[in-house]
Amino acid sequence: MLQIKLPVRAYKKLIYLASVSSFLCFLALHLTISYQRDRIPYDVLADTTDHNNNAFGTVTTGQVIRGLLQKTDSSDRTTSIIINHDSTTSSLSSSGNKSKNSIVIQKSSSAQLLPTLPMTNSTSAIILSNQTNSLIQSNSNTNSNIFESSANKQIDEDISTYLDLEPHIDSMPILGENQLLIDLENRSNNNLALTYWLKARKYPKPKSSSNVKSCRVEFPNLYELEFNNIYWQKFTTGNSSFYLYGAYYDNRWRGGPLPMVRILAMIDRIAPPPTLCQIWFDRISVPIISQATYIYGWYSKWGNYKDGFLQPYIITCKIPRIKGLPKDFYPTSVSLVDNRCLKANNNLKIINNRPAKKQEFAVCVKGLDFLHEDLSVRLVEWIELLRLMGANKIFLYDLEIHPNITKVLNYYQNEGAVELTKISLPGHQPNLPGFRHLYLKNKLTNKRQNELIPYNDCLYRNLYSYNYVALLDIDEVIMPLKHSNWSDMMAEVQRLSLMEKNYTRASYNVRNVYFLDDLNHNEEQMHHEAHEAGIPRYLHMLQHVYRSQNYTKPGQYVKCFHNTERAVSLHNHFPLNCFGTCTTYSIPIELAHLQHYRKDCVGPLKKSCKEFRQYTTRDTTIFRYKHELVQRTTHVLKTLGFFDQNSIEHTA
Template identity: 70%
Template sequence: MIQYIYSGRAYKKLIYFVFLWTCVCFVVFRIATNYASDRRLVYLSGSHAQAQRGLLQNMPLDYATGFVLSVIGTTTTSSKISSPQRENAVDNDEAISSKFLNSEPLVDSSHSLSEQELYSKLANISNLPLAYWAKMGKKPKNKSNNKSCNASFPSVFELDFNNIYWQRLQATNATYYLYGAYFDDRWRGGALANVRILAMIDRISPPPSVCQFWFADITSPVFSNASYVYGWYSKWGNYKDGLLQPFIITCKVPRIKGLAKTLAPDSVSLVEKKCDKASNNLRVINNRPKVKEDFAVCVKGLDFLQEDLSVRLVEWIELLNILGAKKIFLYDLEVHPNISKVLNYYSQKGLVDLTKITLPGNQPNLPGFRHYYLKHKLTNKRQNELIPYNDCLYRNIYSYKYLVLLDIDEVIMPLQHYNWSQLMQQVQIDSLKIKNYTRASYNVRNVYFLDDLGNGEDQMNHTGHEPGIPRYLHMLQHVDRSRNYTKPGQYVKCFHNTERIVSLHNHFPLNCFGSCTTYSINTTLAQLQHYRKDCVGPLKNSCNSDFRVRPVRDTTIWRYKEPLIARTTKVLAKLGFFS
């Protein structure tokens, strides 16, 4: 009996102990589960969410900009959290539920654009004519009244697009990638006006083709045979069929009875034979401002995948504006987000015109990979650059007297005058004394302001030590330059005369009305200040002996020190670059 009682008491104690232990384990489990769930929610909703997504192909991309699109709030994020975890983390928390009981989530409730409104908006970022976007109900009739040639206006849904900003013509023996079309009635071009089409073509000698001009008030097209201006030199490489070559396709605009001779076509299609149904249709750009300004700057496609040059870019833009640039035209391939922030700011101010651009044909446009393609395919890169340069030319032949093609590490610096306008007045006087005609271009010789100068023990590593100047202002800090200029005609940059140029290259015009005459501006009047880490590739072997030894102190830029510091610092502060 005694043994039985003792055994019963032990059994009760064991049950009691198991019950208490189970309760403790349950409480600990619940606390741990809620904590982990809360941490996971914070992790996925914060900056770590994008890192969690991992591979590039799992992230939605904007192929026009090259940036990863935000996916917070979409199934991409929510699918990472299981339903029971969400219930434990949110639904069971009565305090959170009551706090937001009468709140409304912030969703986009703005007006949805109609099809017509969307077309009008797209007109600003495409090369298509207004007949498609703004005047869908008033587009030219598809049927031609010409019985011998029943060419019809192509439907927008039948056009052959390539990489967003290009249209394609697949001819029998060539493939054409068309970027833009422009009206050119400069008097040096002849009695008839021209339409110029920028194109990349996979042939050195393209086959014959025909322009179909479309006018808003004419139901049938007007035809004109095309001619070709080659935008490259064979000695520069890539001179063979099968590789895309830069061309300017030119078509004369015939006189049309009853219409003004200065009337520009609304759009143009390029076809192999004049009666073909077109697979392309480009808006003909004809910008005609009331006032022709003096200077604009053109910059090739920006390709800065990871390098943040935003602060240097602000200093550069402000200096060019002080010197006389009314607008800076830049083309965006792939840039750091901080650079985008700077360019968007200046675009809103009207000082910068920023245009998205892609590579035509089978060249890669995958963000990241395109950057390395251009880095390793330098000749292809140079050929592609001719498209934005000449787009900038033809968009502005009536808007500016001079175009200056610069990289963002270059500045044409007047040495005896305060700005470009005063400089060019003197240059015109000097050049006309030698030969009495205006030149196609006026070139400025290159001199290096390298990050470090000297050799061996004499080498000077610049760390921002100029007193009274913020360390973050690169050009104002670097006032020691190479003693020698690069040779005349090498690595120069020009003031290009928009009345004479037919096609542009980075350093000189390639084709002009008549001959491409140039005048070399004396180095006592101006110099191209080039801010680099090292000399350009072909000069690296001689860089130490020719450009690093015996540097010269050159503080010409300090003439603009006070306004440049004030303007640059104000913009950087406004954009949040200072903590």
């Protein structure tokens, strides 16, 4: 026997080559199987009962074959299909033969049968020729198109039912810039000189002026004004911040000082720095310059008397005489600057309301803060009572109010009995609804200082419209005791005051008396579950006719009718500054008093409140208005749907 001896190194090479060849053969076989499997369409490839190895769902071999046979008719020419699967799956053959490991389907004798590939029991493979793949795809597309066509037809039929529908949208024409500005002027508390600004843009740039010297001062650009919290404008000079709310024309002191412009402001300084007023007139392209002076609207003993706290001020700008201008030529707007040649970043429209005829009584109400407290029914009763007593109009300011209160006030605005003005807090004070309420509740001195702005805004807007303004809360009523209305009462008061001292007073005050909610009732009261008989229970004032016998001290918590010819700045209870001395006349309690409807006495009177509760008396003066008040209040409540549960609104 021939033996060939090779070196050990040669044996190692042969073994290495044999191993490499085996690996390459195995790799080629694996790639061939993978290639054939990847050519099979997804809708045919299916798994066996071993679902863990199925990448396309849990479809059985029988389902695959049935689906394939449905997609091909008897005339289709296909090549062979070989399916290998484990013994747990049924085996089929087009020739009727059964096999454990393979399924062969032949539709044509001319098809070339592909070799059966060895597979594991947990794996399935379906191998199709290119022609088979194309045919199956073609049939699939055909059926898909039929289905899509049917679906599209159904969609078209569904859409056709909406063809005649037409959504309703706001078809009002879009406002141009000028129209938007005019509309904005009406919604900005009327303190923006937008109409004048539209004209000022057309004026040539100023060259000179008699009292501006050589400065060329342009009218402030509306889009460069520095706004704060919607209704305020900010002016900064040095380390002082001015928050400007409104400007008003004042020429009441006839034959005396020059006419002037008053500006309501909150300033974070006790002693504000010197500033200048740029006063603008219509048809004049340059401003008139005037030195600003300050009227402090607070007493130091009341608190917050230091820099950093916002202080209420009235800034006065005297208007110098201008030759050639008629007396009724009024200024249009005003700006504050710290340099006469500086272009201002603030500008307020000067309010100068002058109706044809002056009426008698306006009522001013500070910012309402009742977001979650529904006082709407009580508010209707209060408004109707004031109207019965002679209030010509009620001016209220809105911080945040319940939706039902808004509904009531909107109704009265449309009736012309009420004017509601939105207001905010200036500077860094919070204006988030709810949080602002908590801030004002916990910062009482700040609250009182902020209240002076709406009080004095109400005064200056109505200087030439009403003889008197009364600052009231919605739980207060100045009740005439011997007369049926304020007009007749004040005629008597004027006569008595002139008999005492022969001059007109700046204000006429009435003393405060409490009508507390839970005062003890005397036996003579007509009881009906603790309510006045014959009067609807929802009428709070008519139901509360017991008051304390004792009044608060003279001058304490009084309310006034303020003379609009004399008052310069107002506090809640009395005038602070006047032309001349702030004289006042105390109306005798036999003629009138302030009926104050509260749950409890105000904080500083807690000790006196025990006495107020102990000594009470029945006071039915309000019954003088009972019949009309019940009818008018109920009519408004019915009109607004307050007796219909579904129409009542709630806060979010």
